[in-house]
Amino acid sequence: MSQLRVPFAELESALHRAVLRLGLTGERAALCARLFAETTRDGIYTHGLNRFPRFAQMVANGQVDVTAEPERTGGTTVLERWDGHRGPGNLNAYACMQRAIALAKQNGLGAVALRNTNHWMRGGTYGWLAAEAGVFAVCWTNTMPNLPPWGATTPALGNNPLILAAPRKAGPVVLDMAMSQFSYGTLAAYAKRGQALPAPGGFDAQGNLTTDAAAIEASQRALPIGLWKGSGLSLMLDLFAAALAGGLATHQLSRDPLQESGISQFFLALDPSLLADPADPGAHDRMQEQLLDAILASVHAADPVTPGRPARYPGEQTLHLREENLRLGVPVDREVWERLPSIFS
Numbered sequence: 001m002s003q004l005r006v007p008f009a010e011l012e013s014a015l016h017r018a019v020l021r022l023g024l025t026g027e028r029a030a031l032c033a034r035l036f037a038e039t040t041r042d043g044i045y046t047h048g049l050n051r052f053p054r055f056a057q058m059v060a061n062g063q064v065d066v067t068a069e070p071e072r073t074g075g076t077t078v079l080e081r082w083d084g085h086r087g088p089g090n091l092n093a094y095a096c097m098q099r100a101i102a103l104a105k106q107n108g109l110g111a112v113a114l115r116n117t118n119h120w121m122r123g124g125t126y127g128w129l130a131a132e133a134g135v136f137a138v139c140w141t142n143t144m145p146n147l148p149p150w151g152a153t154t155p156a157l158g159n160n161p162l163i164l165a166a167p168r169k170a171g172p173v174v175l176d177m178a179m180s181q182f183s184y185g186t187l188a189a190y191a192k193r194g195q196a197l198p199a200p201g202g203f204d205a206q207g208n209l210t211t212d213a214a215a216i217e218a219s220q221r222a223l224p225i226g227l228w229k230g231s232g233l234s235l236m237l238d239l240f241a242a243a244l245a246g247g248l249a250t251h252q253l254s255r256d257p258l259q260e261s262g263i264s265q266f267f268l269a270l271d272p273s274l275l276a277d278p279a280d281p282g283a284h285d286r287m288q289e290q291l292l293d294a295i296l297a298s299v300h301a302a303d304p305v306t307p308g309r310p311a312r313y314p315g316e317q318t319l320h321l322r323e324e325n326l327r328l329g330v331p332v333d334r335e336v337w338e339r340l341p342s343i344f345s
Contacts, residue, residue, distance in 0.1 A: 005329030006337065011049070012037035014340055018052065021344040022059045023066040028091055035090045039122040041330050043321035044176075046185030047122040049332055049340075054257065055088075055121075056343045063261040064088055064118050070095050078107050081246060084117030086261055093120035093139075094129065097267045101133050104269035114265040115247025119143075124176030124318075127165030130269050131172030137165045141265040142238040144253040147180050147222050150231035153207070155220050157234040158250040159183060160241075164314075168292050174315035179234035180222035187213040187222070241266045 006014075016033035024032055036055075040048030058064040068087030075081050080099065084092040096112040103110025120126070120141055130137030143158030159180040166173040182190075182201040190197055190213035200209040202216035202223045209223070216222055224230030242249035247264035254260055276284035300310045325331065 002334040003331045004334050005331055008041050008326055008330050011330050018340055018343055022056060032088055032091055035125055041322055041325050042318050044122045046189050050336055051121055057258055061258060063259060078103055078109050079111045082112055082114045084114055086116055086118060089118035089120040092117040093126050097126040097129050100267040100269040101130055101135055104135050104271040108271055108274040110269045112267045113245035115245035116262050117265060118261050123161040123163045124174050127163040127174040131165040131167040131174060134167045136270040139163050139267040140237045142241045142250045142263055144255055144260040145250050147224060147234060150224060150228035158238055160234045160237040169289055171319050172315055173313055179224055179230050181225055187217050191217055
């Protein structure tokens with residue numbers, strides 16, 4: 001796979017022109033482009049620029065309605081239900097996490113269940129959004145069936161990405177993980193490079209554990225994280241999202257990636273500042289920051305497998321890649337980059 005580096009501003013500008021050609025307008029077009037660009041900047045290449053052609057295909061085939069906006073359809077003080085009307089998934093998710101944050105700022109806790117939406121691209125985007133607003137967050141999505149339940153050979157579960165985020169002045173802690181050992185975007189990237197996975201990621205057609213990403217894509221037998229534990233967690237995330245949103249569950253979604261629409265998501269935000277003593281609100285913030293710093297220091301202090309390479313906490317590498325890519329230019333797939341001006345032109 002041939003790569004080149006482009007300045008972040010150039011990447012964002014090119015994506016902005018592309019989403020305008022897709023029919024988005026105004027601030028929504030600018031935000032959609034920025035989210036794709038920031039995902040690429042932060043090193044999640046499979047869900048940034050490289051995902052854009054599929055997004056454009058789903059606009060073309062009618063699965064994504066670029067004019068649709070999310071709408072509140074019900075709820076109470078801290079829990080709301082929204083309908084995404086099959087609009088752009090990253091814009092729907094961004095709006096719903098923003099709403100959950102606003103509810104948390106008012107009440108200490110805020111939750112939004114979203115139905116009838118599309119792929120949210122990088123799920124970690126919404127964890128970073130919350131943490132940078134000073135709140136803790138948990139969010140997840142269901143997906144089309146692409147993960148076999150433990151003990152089965154055919155996909156009946158989704159790989160249902162789960163995000164947990166914690167605010168911290170020195171840099172948020174953000175875990176963004178699918179329920180499969182490797183996301184299908186990562187499998188596709190390894191298969192395109194002809195490179196073996198760093199650990200077994202699923203089964204081949206003969207039922208053997210393998211590091212061959214292409215074989216796993218062909219068999220549709222990705223490995224759940226934690227084996228039966230990941231399988232169970234995937235099921236529960238689907239159940240919660242679909243039931244709370246009043247939307248579709250994984251088994252009701254198309255198995256065709258270009259028809260994966262109508263999915264269900266959940267966004268939860270918690271504002272710890274409301275736990276502070278009104279007489280000294282700063283004390284709570286200091287104690288929280290000290291606690292988080294101590295926890296992360298204990299991770300760094302663990303004896304490393306490779307000398308000089310301490311264990312990292314979730315989100316730490318993102319901060320390093322973000323700085324490097326802003327300084328040197330964002331790595332892009334040359335083929336996708338050169339095709340971008342012709343998408344929907």
